[in-house]
Amino acid sequence: MGSGNGTELNLTLKVWRQKNTKATGSFETHQLTGISTDMSFLEMFDVLNEKLISEGKEAIAFDHDCREGICGMCSMYINGRPHGPKQGVTTCQLHMRSFKTGDTIVVEPWRSGAFPVIKDLAVDRSAFDRIIASGGYISVNTGNAQDANNILIPKTDADEAFGAAACIGCGACVAACKNSSAMLFVSAKVSQLALLPQGQVERKERVLKMVAQMDEEGFGNCTNTGACEAECPKGISLENIARMNRELMGATFK
Amino acid sequence: MSKLDSKIPEGSIEQKWTKYRSSIALVNPANKRSLEVLVVGSGLAGASAAATLAEAGYKVKVFCFQDSPRRAHSIAAQGGINAAKNYQNDGDSTYRLFYDTIKGGDYRAREANVHRLAEVSTSIIDQCVAQGVPLAREYGGLLSNRSFGGTQVQRTFYAAGQTGQQLLLGAYSALQRQVGSGNIELCHRHEMLDIVTIDGVTRGIIARNLITGEMEKHFGHAVLLCTGGYGNVFYLSTNAMGSNVTAAWKAHKKGAFFANPCYTQIHPTCIPVSGDHQSKLTLMSESLRNDGRIWVPKKKDDTRKATDIPEEERDYYLERRYPAFGNLVPRDVASRAAKERCDAGYGVGKSKMAVYLDFAFNTARYGKTEATKRNLHNPSQEEIMRLGKEVVKEKYGNLFDMYQQITGENPYEVPMRIYPAVHYTMGGLWVDYNLMTTVKGLYALGEANFSDHGANRLGASALMQGLADGYFVIPYTLGVYLSAEVTRMSAEKDKSDSIDKLKTKHPAFETALKEQTDLINKFLNIKGTKSVESFHKRLGLIIWNKCGMARNKQGLLDAIAEIQALRKEFWSDVRVLGTANEFNPDLEKAGRVADFIELGELMCKDALNREESCGGHFREEHQTEEGEAKRDDVNFAYVAAWEYKGVSEWELNKEELKYENIKIAQRSYK
Numbered sequence A: 001m002g003s004g005n006g007t008e009l010n011l012t013l014k015v016w017r018q019k020n021t022k023a024t025g026s027f028e029t030h031q032l033t034g035i036s037t038d039m040s041f042l043e044m045f046d047v048l049n050e051k052l053i054s055e056g057k058e059a060i061a062f063d064h065d066c067r068e069g070i071c072g073m074c075s076m077y078i079n080g081r082p083h084g085p086k087q088g089v090t091t092c093q094l095h096m097r098s099f100k101t102g103d104t105i106v107v108e109p110w111r112s113g114a115f116p117v118i119k120d121l122a123v124d125r126s127a128f129d130r131i132i133a134s135g136g137y138i139s140v141n142t143g144n145a146q147d148a149n150n151i152l153i154p155k156t157d158a159d160e161a162f163g164a165a166a167c168i169g170c171g172a173c174v175a176a177c178k179n180s181s182a183m184l185f186v187s188a189k190v191s192q193l194a195l196l197p198q199g200q201v202e203r204k205e206r207v208l209k210m211v212a213q214m215d216e217e218g219f220g221n222c223t224n225t226g227a228c229e230a231e232c233p234k235g236i237s238l239e240n241i242a243r244m245n246r247e248l249m250g251a252t253f254k
Numbered sequence B: 001m002s003k004l005d006s007k008i009p010e011g012s013i014e015q016k017w018t019k020y021r022s023s024i025a026l027v028n029p030a031n032k033r034s035l036e037v038l039v040v041g042s043g044l045a046g047a048s049a050a051a052t053l054a055e056a057g058y059k060v061k062v063f064c065f066q067d068s069p070r071r072a073h074s075i076a077a078q079g080g081i082n083a084a085k086n087y088q089n090d091g092d093s094t095y096r097l098f099y100d101t102i103k104g105g106d107y108r109a110r111e112a113n114v115h116r117l118a119e120v121s122t123s124i125i126d127q128c129v130a131q132g133v134p135l136a137r138e139y140g141g142l143l144s145n146r147s148f149g150g151t152q153v154q155r156t157f158y159a160a161g162q163t164g165q166q167l168l169l170g171a172y173s174a175l176q177r178q179v180g181s182g183n184i185e186l187c188h189r190h191e192m193l194d195i196v197t198i199d200g201v202t203r204g205i206i207a208r209n210l211i212t213g214e215m216e217k218h219f220g221h222a223v224l225l226c227t228g229g230y231g232n233v234f235y236l237s238t239n240a241m242g243s244n245v246t247a248a249w250k251a252h253k254k255g256a257f258f259a260n261p262c263y264t265q266i267h268p269t270c271i272p273v274s275g276d277h278q279s280k281l282t283l284m285s286e287s288l289r290n291d292g293r294i295w296v297p298k299k300k301d302d303t304r305k306a307t308d309i310p311e312e313e314r315d316y317y318l319e320r321r322y323p324a325f326g327n328l329v330p331r332d333v334a335s336r337a338a339k340e341r342c343d344a345g346y347g348v349g350k351s352k353m354a355v356y357l358d359f360a361f362n363t364a365r366y367g368k369t370e371a372t373k374r375n376l377h378n379p380s381q382e383e384i385m386r387l388g389k390e391v392v393k394e395k396y397g398n399l400f401d402m403y404q405q406i407t408g409e410n411p412y413e414v415p416m417r418i419y420p421a422v423h424y425t426m427g428g429l430w431v432d433y434n435l436m437t438t439v440k441g442l443y444a445l446g447e448a449n450f451s452d453h454g455a456n457r458l459g460a461s462a463l464m465q466g467l468a469d470g471y472f473v474i475p476y477t478l479g480v481y482l483s484a485e486v487t488r489m490s491a492e493k494d495k496s497d498s499i500d501k502l503k504t505k506h507p508a509f510e511t512a513l514k515e516q517t518d519l520i521n522k523f524l525n526i527k528g529t530k531s532v533e534s535f536h537k538r539l540g541l542i543i544w545n546k547c548g549m550a551r552n553k554q555g556l557l558d559a560i561a562e563i564q565a566l567r568k569e570f571w572s573d574v575r576v577l578g579t580a581n582e583f584n585p586d587l588e589k590a591g592r593v594a595d596f597i598e599l600g601e602l603m604c605k606d607a608l609n610r611e612e613s614c615g616g617h618f619r620e621e622h623q624t625e626e627g628e629a630k631r632d633d634v635n636f637a638y639v640a641a642w643e644y645k646g647v648s649e650w651e652l653n654k655e656e657l658k659y660e661n662i663k664i665a666q667r668s669y670k
Helices: A041-054 A126-135 A155-165 A172-176 A183-195 A203-216 A227-231 A239-252 B013-023 B044-056 B094-104 B111-130 B163-180 B246-253 B286-290 B317-321 B331-343 B360-373 B381-407 B462-491 B499-505 B507-526 B532-546 B553-573 B585-609
Strands: A008-017 A026-036 A104-108 A117-119 B036-040 B059-063 B184-187 B190-198 B201-209 B215-219 B222-225 B264-270 B293-297 B355-358 B416-425 B442-444 B638-646 B649-656
Touching: A008 A041, A026 A041, A041 B532, A126 A183, A126 A203, A126 B163, A155 A183, A155 B163, A172 A183, A172 A227, A183 A203, A183 A227, A183 A239, A203 A239, B013 B111, B036 B044, B036 B201, B044 B059, B044 B163, B044 B184, B044 B462, B059 B190, B094 B111, B111 B163, B111 B462, B163 B184, B163 B462, B190 B215, B190 B246, B190 B507, B190 B585, B201 B222, B201 B499, B201 B507, B215 B499, B215 B507, B222 B246, B222 B462, B246 B442, B246 B585, B264 B286, B264 B331, B286 B381, B293 B317, B293 B331, B317 B331, B331 B355, B331 B416, B360 B381, B507 B553, B507 B585, B532 B553, B532 B585, B553 B585, B585 B638, B585 B649
Parallel strands: A008 A104, B036 B059, B036 B222, B059 B184, B222 B442
Antiparallel strands: A008 A026, B190 B201, B201 B215, B264 B416, B293 B355, B355 B416, B638 B649
């Protein structure tokens, strides 16, 4: 049933296996047959894991949760691209109809010193949480707010802020970057709050703190390659990085 | 005497909360610093509660099983959040939101809680905007609203089709701000496995560090379960893969009553199942029913393409059956109507288990308006549709993209095919007006509790309730208990073996830790032949078929027997590989499925007990001639709160529902 045209794929999968953070990892090869083109990429992994368990082998660990492209948990580096070959989708929204029978698919975890591998394809992205904790907020305690319509925000500003706020924090930008830079992630939050009137009070302090934390976490520098934007599943724009650089200049040289 | 005391304050409904809030005992700032609160779950309820309590000065620890608190499943809520702001000047008010919610819940929710929810709804919007949540705006800079099911006003605030994401990121940023200030300790990739009680009072939790497998003891003066719903008991649902009932269920087994487990919400507009490989279902937001019209062909087994079926041969069955609310009837009504058409042979698609959600009519309407705005005279049909699509794209772009990713079809060109799917659970841990469960010091917030939505939740009300509980209710009501804790601590301060001195060194923690460690080893030592996943799938099928959109006595009796057999098989033949001391997702899932199996049995038992139809609970034996749900207010106007007595044994406790402000009536959307 469903939309599929009923085709089935036979695939070779080369998957990164790594016992834990300290262990040395390596690729493991698996053959899969009869994969429906209607399956999502992660459902293909479910099939593989069920097969492994039935053979008495440990399942491959990978991160996933909502499976509708919004939680940002899934994080596979597929054939050399974060979230695989399709533009604008997360791994969970990638479907097998994007592949051909006979394909060899190479799957790795995000590669970045700031995202240590926990096991197999799962990595630790808590560095992102610490960057937000350093300043990615507006300091307003619960109960202090004025009526929401007292703050007028031009629709274009609200839309632009929303565009930046749509970041799902998956880390594909870091995985895509040859320098492992987190500039796109950090600049999306800096931009969202800099574009809104509510964010003005802490504007300078915010960018200084967040950039300092970003550097401390060991992310690399930005060299304007643009791979982050190209691979971002939510289309977060490079303009955010330009804006953050301006914000940083403005905050540094008073 | 009933074991349940709902602690509803005296006074008129409008005054209850305001008066009560002002009379709750306070905890002074110095004492707050010595009180520890454990918050389990980091969705809207958990994140907002944790942030607000930390702002107030309590010592807070937050636990989430995901790699970051920002990933909690509230993130996936699409359509919007209700608030009685009356910004549209269309007759909205606190009373109307209160009334709509009670009626929408089919007169099975607690009046006082729902009124409080409606009262605080407006403050939520203010708070979120102050945090920088980019809610949708009109050109004049004011906030925009849209309609949702079960209401005739526009009170839903939204951020495209990503409202949950934006609200959660707002609450998450407030939480992270407190983490950065050292007021919250964040324990990500941690799963709560049990609560620790001493003499019937909650004193902490046992959690497993999911990366290292280490079992940990955490002390707290109060524990807040903000762990969401149990929709994944059905295996296929719109919930995230990790969403589970374990925390709530373990609490239930330690004395927290579980209320109305059979009240589950089947959402009418989801992408249909595409095959046996299906791992989850994806919702298409209710907001789409603002502009999408639902129909099936008038002819049975019509195999023509949707676009080839002329207007007069289409049955817009919701508009036909419910002219007053049309496509915006509540979810339970819309879901049953879809099932009725499909069961009768009018379904579409290969499976025949789908109906159309069609945007062509309103795309054309928007296109015409745009053409007029732009002074285009006599625009062509193509021009109109092109302009209309731009408007539709701005409103629902991300949902249309998602639909296309999953199905491979373009919904701008052909109608969506949709079918109902499990989405939300109204049932949950029983709580009193303070949100405390039947275990002292243990609270349940958001979807994890039962209190506000009765037998059916209205769209855009889950976000409202999660944030109401976390931002504006618990910060006050927790004081009732914690102020008494301060008194107790002071009285026991010279006692060498007081819990405040021993904390996790108290032997009760060691006992609980050992129990949970043994349980983990038990899973690993069964060494059976069948995967955890396969048991979950089988459980889901039993519940979907016999305790899903329609239920009957025989089916429920069969389901109970089947689930009991499945439980025995699970504990003798499940295969869990790997070890306890490592990152082991399969082992995590084994624990969750074990709990779902037990919950599944209670759901069926509750559905069997409730010999009436109401909201999401539809007993085939109890329907009107037109096939609408038939309540029995004489015998069932109560909350069924189940007390755990041992394997497959529960005792029913009833909380009578009193309607003093709303006249109980048959629910009609005609």
